[in-house]
């Protein structure tokens with residue numbers, strides 16, 4: 001049971017949602033956008049958050065579609081992880097989504113909630129980072145479109161009340177050869193000890209990571225090292241493992257030493273797998 005009362009709204013437009021949020025906030029109350037609600041409900045039950053109103057985004061057409069339009073795949077922020085996987089339109093994102101929680105939960109979790117929520121892993125961000133996807137954000141001045149790598153810095157940098165409306169990815173990126181590896185402590189369905197996502201475009205590898213640090217990231221230094229033709233695979237991996245700027249997590253899921261060990265083996269395998277694809 002949720003131990004407090006709150007109001008539920010389901011607006012039809014982005015403007016209505018944003019105005020509602022601003023109006024509620026201007027009264028000193030706490031509104032929250034609502035995607036699948038899994039995180040909001042769990043945290044409310046545990047008394048970790050308290051809101052006065054939720055604004056469900058699932059009535060807004062821009063947030064609910066998944067389609068190819070003019071050479072770009074457009075995914076609404078309220079689209080569930082299961083719908084993304086089942087669409088088959090972006091295999092790397094589909095595979096990543098299919099390894100988050102179990103299928104029943106995937107039918108509720110939205111990509112917007114995964115990106116904007118508080119759980120640190122945000123694995124769906126990884127394919128978007130390596131595929132240079134753009135996010136559409138609705139706020140005070142209307143809609144704006146930004147490359148995800150410019151606006152995702154440890155987390156998605158939204159202004160108060162801004163809505164992540166959707167994600168756009170050029171179709172040429174959706175079909176690139178890729179590697180997705182998720183390593184967990186024991187069970188198949190669990191938070192990642194390490195998730196590595198990599199694509200190969202024009203013989204250049206782009207890679208992003210979750211579980212290694214307290215936020216998902218893509219690193220220019222790591223990619224430069226991976227793409228350095230003068231280094232052997234072992235040299236590349238050893239250099240990357242030695243990067244001191246990566247502040248590796250050390251928690252009950254795995255010590256930092258163990259995570260580095262997993263990274264080392266996973267990177268070796270990833271490079272080997274990518275060598276085989278053109």
Ligand SMILES: Cc1cc2nc3c(=O)[nH]c(=O)nc-3n(C[C@H](O)[C@H](O)[C@H](O)COP(=O)(O)OP(=O)(O)OC[C@H]3O[C@@H](n4cnc5c(N)ncnc54)[C@H](O)[C@@H]3O)c2cc1C
Pocket residue numbers: 032033034035036037038039040041057077078099100101102105108109110111112113114115116117118119120121122123124162163164165190191192
């Ligand atoms: C059993 C379970 C296992 C999980 N395992 C993993 C895992 O292995 N890897 C992983 O990465 N994640 C994992 N998660 C986290 C999960 O992906 C997120 O908590 C989830 O996606 C939240 O989605 P939701 O649609 O239910 O979000 P909600 O609960 O609706 O919202 C979460 C937060 O995001 C905000 N929000 C939602 N949509 C928007 C939007 N469009 N614009 C602005 N703000 C928005 C809400 O206001 C709220 O603060 C797991 C979650 C569960 C329940």
